[in-house]
Amino acid sequence: MEGLAYVGAGFGAGLAVIGAGLGIGNIAASATEGTARQPEAASDIRTTMIIAAALIEGVALFGEVICVLLALK
């Protein structure tokens, strides 16, 4: 049964990365499109993009911390 924690941790880490990757990828795609349409708004878009990416990354890191705890405890 000990091994199940490792399986769970591995799956959890992978799923968290999938979610964060999709989210940040979407932000980057929209930001690139927005900048291409309106280059003068580039700096505003960049700031908003970084904040949103950090928020998503934060959620993904919550998941990763739980996975690390599962694997190491």
Added chain:
Amino acid sequence: MATAPAVPGEHSGEAEAETPGAVIMHHVMDSNEFAFEPFGAVELPRMSIPASVPLLGGLDISITKRVVMIWIVAVALVLIFSIVGSKYKAMGVRQAPSGMANTMEALVEFIRLDVAKANIGHGFEKHTPFLLTVFMFILFCNLFGLIPYGSTATGDINVTLTLSVFSFFVIQIASVRAHGVVGFLKHLTVGTHWALWIIMVPIEIIGLFTKPFALTVRLFANMAAGHIVILSLIFISFIIKSYVAAAVVSVPFATFIYLLEIFVAFLQAFIFTMLTSLFIGLATAHEGGHDEHDTAVAHH
């Protein structure tokens, strides 16, 4: 804040701490000694409040590795900014700063204008000292943690929790100052019908606490995760016992992540400051017409 009381001889399990997981955890955790691995270690004093003291009895107040790092960062910040400040005083009005003063001016101006002014708007000058202190402290903690033998103070959840508790009080006090106690309580109802208050008020109160909680975990997890990734990459070559893996995977990728960490150090300090000022701005914004006010500030 509240850590487990120090158990005497807690670090005596050095012999069993040879698996990669244990070594990584040991590196990411706080410890009671400052290790300079091949050259020995400096034992730091352990102390705790006597059990006879009411309320705080038995609380561990040992000077740990992280505490020492915080002191080093504090001394470095005081030294750097007193030197830079005296340089500024000696400078003429039309003279441009050079060297370290120039670097610090770029950072200070960035926080003052692009972070504080852009997000808080009216009355941002009052909050600039707090935001600058938080930014510089987190940045220097992050960067000093990357120096070999150092330890990332911001990779400790106690440090980041304390920082975001400061942010929490600054945000709420700014909100009460801007709207008064009645206005602050009115904010919790979000202007809905009174029949909805039983749902809206608890949600809004929980919302007040999730913001600093998210700040805490984001900074802690980012800084701790970077160190875990670097160590894991190094341990790949030890686990599969191959020089080829060390040359091809471990060293180049660990170096790459290490350089990425320098960027992350700046980014996380920026994000923490940015979100704090964003929350201050949201808490102090006046209802109605704050939209055009925001855009007016952004175009300055």
